[in-house]
Amino acid sequence: MEKLNVYAAKLVPKNENFTQGHRACQGCAEVLALRHIGKALGKNVIIASATGCMEVVSSPFPFTSWDVPWIHVAFENAAAVASGAESGLKALMRKGKISPRKIFVLALAGDGGTNDIGLQALSGALERGHDFLYICTDNEAYMNTGIQRSSATPWGASTTTSPAGKVIPGQATWKKNMAAIAAAHDIPYVATACPSYPFDLMEKVKRGARIPGPAYIHVLAVCPTGWRSPPDLSIRLGRLAVETGIFPLYEVVDGKYKITVDVPELRPVEDYFRLQGRFRHLTKDMIDQIQRRVRKEYDRLRKRVEMTMED
Amino acid sequence: MMSGKEIVRFKIDGMEVEAEKGRLLLPSILDFGFEIPHLCYHEAVSPGGTCGLCVVELTKDGRKRTAMSCKYTIDDGLEVVTDTEKIRRVRHRAWEVLLARASRSEVLRRMAREAGVEKTSLEMRDDECILCGLCERLCREIVGANALTITRKNGRREVVPDPESCIACGACVYVCPVDCIRMVETEEERTIVRWGRTLKMKKCTACGRSFAPWYQLEYIKERAKLPKDFLDICPDCRG
């Protein structure tokens, strides 16, 4: 479905719950992901957003891009606010104070608001088993505050707090595997997605929202401003992240792994790095090192798929 | 945004709601979070009313009746009830009909089981297809390829493909509610298994990777009146 297909695209819901007029940068794939998420979830959702680019660009008072109920409280607590909304709805429906019906509760946060400062609130909410969907839109740094590194920044990437210096050449740690951390909570649904694969993304969002209990989706979102990449290449970069195996697309349903967009033969990671200024300083050695790690990780993922396959 | 459209008020299970006049009832009910089973509906194509699951009870001007919500348009003062003993009976029967039509469908059986229907007392047809007709409507209304027709053979309905017209776009694969239309794709060719259609894949002249069935590209060029070499390069390389 993800190859060129003009007609399937016409089947995408027409309603826009995340509407025009937002102030994201040109070519922002994070905001594109919100549009897809909005389409997939429909009208019947309550969203709790964390502080970050998406909150700032979507709600400049007195304007809003949200045509669904939306709340922002702080940076590190989207999962807790969503827990509260879910618990509130549950109690009010049980006590007959509002009509019983299915209202999806979605928590939205960036990689900073998820992997780092929001990890505790997220872990708590996943563990408590609230019926909600958490989506992390990962642009691999704190973009809103000016491209500082996060634990989701990939090894070697240059950011304003992990600059490519003479002694330390950029981010010195490997990207934290947030989807695996979510999966370790034994929740019913975990997935990775990318707006370059919109059908895959929307299907996963629908699935994650419908499954009772907590669901987690980690969305890679190209940020031309922070990645120093041409704004018209955001979709291609997302595809390259998948085709190189750097960001594989998979699902974990009740503990069973499944690759949803398989790449039988991985492209060299260099194809992906070439187009981004944040990796410009990488040496051949460093790229080789990353390539080895990507292969290893991809093989590990394949093994997980085999190991958890139904017999 | 609802500007410029007439808004009507109506009730779903006692809850007061507002929606655009003339909108179909089923999608409106779903928007408000009420669960109604439905298989043959898709917002992009005209409603079929073939699966029979989306029945609701309607009260208008004091008169009560049941109706298929996918074919009913909203009007002012309507009262909708989504779950009654009678509705449950009608839906149960509808599941049984579907189970009989598609006795080989594992997907359908799972859905029916979740709805509390395990078996059917009707005569079984050896197929995976529930004859909802969504693929046919879609291929005609959206794709325009008219590769599918619904016919009656020996008093039985069937979806009959015209493989020559099928452009292997896969749109029907995407919408089939019981996933019985499968697509197999390699670098070389794409096959829509159920319709017996196989088409060679076109390779991008820039990167060499295949990106769409060649006949589909020809079809798009012809319909959109594009230059002959317009679709030689894949969207990725086009940038």
Place this chain on the structure above:
Amino acid sequence: MGKRVGMEGSFAASEAVKMANVDVIAAYPITPQTHIVERLSEFVNNGELDAEFVPVESEHSAMSVCAGSAAVGARSFTCTSSQGLILMSEIVYCTAAMRLPIVMVIVNRSLSNPISIWNDHTDVMSIRDCGWIQYFAENGQDVLDHVLISYRVGEDRDVMLPVIVNMDGFSISHVIEPLELLDQETVDKFLPPYKPGVVLDPTHPVTMGAIVLPTCYTEAKKAQDEAVKASMPTILKAWQEFGDLSGRYYHPIEEYRTDGADVLLVTMGGIGETAMWAVDQMREKGRPVGLLKIRLWRPFPFEAFRKAAEKAKMLVVVDRAVSYGGPGGPVASELKSALYNEPKRPPVVNFIAGLASRDIAPFDFIAMVDRAEGTIKKGMGPLYEIYGVRE
């Protein structure tokens, strides 16, 4: 009328939460607040209270859960102490600005370091300017009544603000006192079910917590300040009605034996009851000493206070929190600013006492009054004194 029982302050708070038929409770245990959460969990698990109890992983999340639940229109409750309050403080400010009528009981405890589980007011004073309505309870009955009053006031459409009920750790929270439980019918009459205004509801989408640029920020803050000040008439009306139903009438400043008093002791919270003893003893000796007990801390009852302090020749203010290197305890600072522009302003002598539950006995109050009189005779002394420091 209600039933008379013996009950500790924590359980009184829990009973009130049950009678208020709260929908969502989110709290994290910390001494000395623990008895409240434990009792509430029992109520929920035994089916005595139909609510969602969200056993959060931190106080920060407790307040965040309440933000979410209040935003969908659920009556929400939390409680905490000390470090927990400081941890959640970021969201305490947010919920007030978002006008979410949550009720929080703070079982007051001192702040680390050194770690101390004992009682004073340093925790709540650190969030003094958070924008919540804030009461100080004097005993268990007061706690019970004020949890109910808080929902009534906070949820009033003219108010729409969160409310804090402070109770002293241990000396109120863990002490069994006789108190009256209102019957449910009376409570229901006083506290109708919550009818929220703007909520997160898919049928009427709203955006809450939008980013506001400097062009509107000042206006937003002005509106918030006005809202807190404007809650006063609703508070007074709620107290009046509560009094009519229960026979217990509350006031922003409670006066005790102030007639003809030259010296007024001023307290806030549980030590007020001890101070009454001290006043009785001094009065017996013919000393013209009275007592003002501050019940309402925010909005601060300037008018009531000025009126009460009008005739006094001196105020002796007992604070239970320190402002390091600052002008003295928070209560004294407040009273001084209340009086500064008045034509007749009595001198204010400030003692900081009772840190981490250091005992304040009646004779301590008497000693403070003695010392204050000495200070005044010698001309003004230091701005404040930390009382009872062992040499």
